[in-house]
Amino acid sequence: MSYLGNIVSSVQTVFEGLTITFSHLFREPMTIQYPDRTPIPVKDTLPLRYRGFLDVQTDICTGCTLCQKACPIDCILIEAGKDPELGQRVMTRFAVDLSKCMYCGLCTEPCPTGAIRFTREFEAATYDVKTLVREYILNGEKIVPYKAPKK
Amino acid sequence: MENFITNMIAQCSWLQSLPKWVVVFGFQIFFSVLILFAFVAIFAMLAGYVERRVAGRIQSRIGPNRVGPQGILQSLADGIKVFLKEDVVPTAADPILFRIAPYFVFVGMFLAFVAIPFSAQWVISDFNLGIFYLLACEALVVIGIVMSGWASNNKWSLIGGMRSAAQIVSYEVPVSLTILMIVLWCGTMDIQQIILSQGPMPWHWHVFQNPFLFIGFFIFFIGSLAEGNRMPFDMPEAESELVSGYNTEYSGFRFIIFFFAEFANLYLIGAIVTILFLGGWQAGVLPEFFVSIFGAENPWIVALIKNFTQLFVFQAKALVLVFVIIQLRWTLPRVRVDQLMALCWKYLVPISFVNLLAISFWVVFVPEIGTKITAGVMTTFGAIIFIYFFYRVYWQLKFSKAKIRMNPFS
Structure with missing residues (x-):
């Protein structure tokens, strides 16, 4: 009896399997064709608090260097000092080495103005690792640190 | 083949000047080579491509779609790659x-x-x-x-x-x-x-x-x-x-x-x-x-x-x-x-x-009438199985509540 039963069950299961695979030809593929064929850029589909590259908004940076001190792997470099011409403290360099950054978020927590923060960008692939050092003060600019208005 | 070649010989005068066996063998060799290179080679390439696309869709993937329009030249690319090994x-x-x-x-x-x-x-x-x-x-x-x-x-x-x-x-x-x-x-x-x-x-x-x-x-x-x-x-x-x-x-x-x-x-x-x-x-x-x-x-x-x-x-x-x-x-x-x-x-x-x-x-x-009856019965049976297959496919789609995409090239 199991002889005929085997035949019947194999015919039934193969038939059922074929209907399932054939129906898959009409189903939507799950694939997201990542870099270039997505309906909206993948960056915009990420959650708002995603820890991507660090970004620095230099016009509200107070130059306090708290982020530099908080960074456990020293990937933030801030050069600041007294400028003789302006007669006040200026920042001349603000660099973040993204190849070292581990996206821990310890630098964003002490920042008094929220000048250093995460973005949703994450595509760091490059031919030269040096390009991952992001400079936020370019062309020898001198940025006067931000001061909160007194009340 | 024999008829076709005889027909051709009758149509083309310059073929009549040759002995018949030369023409027959010539055409047989020509058609063998034609089938080999014009049909089987292209079929092998296309079948490789179709197989990978079908496999892709069955596994909820897309399959190769980058080389040429919809990836149709994928087999050619693979062939060149293997050839150069x-x-x-x-x-x-x-x-x-x-x-x-x-x-x-x-x-x-x-x-x-x-x-x-x-x-x-x-x-x-x-x-x-x-x-x-x-x-x-x-x-x-x-x-x-x-x-x-x-x-x-x-x-x-x-x-x-x-x-x-x-x-x-x-x-x-x-x-x-x-x-x-x-x-x-x-x-x-x-x-x-x-x-x-x-x-x-x-x-x-x-x-x-x-x-x-x-x-x-x-x-x-x-x-x-x-x-x-x-x-x-x-x-x-x-x-x-x-x-x-x-x-x-x-x-x-x-x-x-x-x-x-x-x-x-x-x-x-x-x-x-x-x-x-x-x-x-x-x-x-x-x-x-x-x-x-x-x-x-x-x-x-x-x-x-x-x-x-x-x-x-x-x-x-x-x-x-x-x-x-x-x-x-x-x-x-x-x-x-x-x-x-x-x-x-x-x-x-x-x-x-x-x-x-x-x-x-x-x-x-x-007797022949018996074969005719069974042929009718079996054809109906085959048609029922064929229709039932597509009904089951429809049922699978409905049961899974999957998003439908009829376009095979997407």
Whole structure:
């Protein structure tokens, strides 16, 4: 009896399997064709608090260097000092080495103005690792640190 | 072929100046080369592409779609890549056997194309032992596979080759018995006569003539899959256990030859099943219909249109079967060796013996009216199964609540 039963069950299961695979030809593929064929850029589909590259908004940076001190792997470099011409403290360099950054978020927590923060960008692939050092003060600019208005 | 060439000689005056055998052989060689390079090579490329796209959709992926429009040139890119690989012959391999083994597989596969009738007149060699010749060609492939497995001096290759030999020799039995059924039914081994004994409509086909031929169709299909080392019977190249089986040590051009033979065999399975069971190139009134549409007068053009119509009907049937084979590959898991042998010797062989006996009785005792009744009943049964299949597909889509996308190129 199991002889005929085997035949019947194999015919039934193969038939059922074929209907399932054939129906898959009409189903939507799950694939997201990542870099270039997505309906909206993948960056915009990420959650708002995603820890991507660090970004620095230099016009509200107070130059306090708290982020530099908080960074456990020293990937933030801030050069600041007294400028003789302006007669006040200026920042001349603000660099973040993204190849070292581990996206821990310890630098964003002490920042008094929220000048250093995460973005949703994450595509760091490059031919030269040096390009991952992001400079936020370019062309020898001198940025006067931000001061909160007194009340 | 004979008629077609005679027709051509009558049309072209410069062919009349040559002796007839020169023209006949010339055309036969020309058509063999045409089939080999213009059809089989392109088919192998396209089948590789289609297989990967179908596999992609079945697994909820997309498949290759970057090289050329919708990835249609993917096989070409892969072919160039494999072609440029170094041709390695392992130090411990048997140098002569290792080098000639791919050609045995290749020749065995392509010799079969000589006897495949693509239309009423387009068959390179139409001779009265055609179907027997096809079986003999299959056997040549075993030698090539065992030879490549042995000569590679690699345990995986050897196991793959031995498995292939065991499998092909075992499945040759039910396949031959089923072919014998057809031979008894038609009373001939001539492939063209086998096709002519069928008709254009499904109720003229051998599959639906009676229940035994219906079962024989499935036995032949399963046996052909196993002989062609296709999933679910691809034990010889089981990737997860044997790296790649008998062609593990091959690279470059020799590997391409194995690859081509595999896809040529895929087509061959479809073509032989079409010839034996699904009416071959029989197109009914279609050829005359097309001739009247084009209003062709010249007998040469008329013959061309007729043959092309039959060619398209034949290819449509064969390619649907190729699609089913591809779909089966991505539906079923690979069977174990003992299951493979059990399926052959415990199920297919006894059933095909019973079938053979029943067909012999049927041919002798059942009158023609009985065959007509069973043909009607079986065709209705086949149609019900066909409709039920699509109903089940619809049900699967509804049950899974999946998003539908009808466009195959997306």
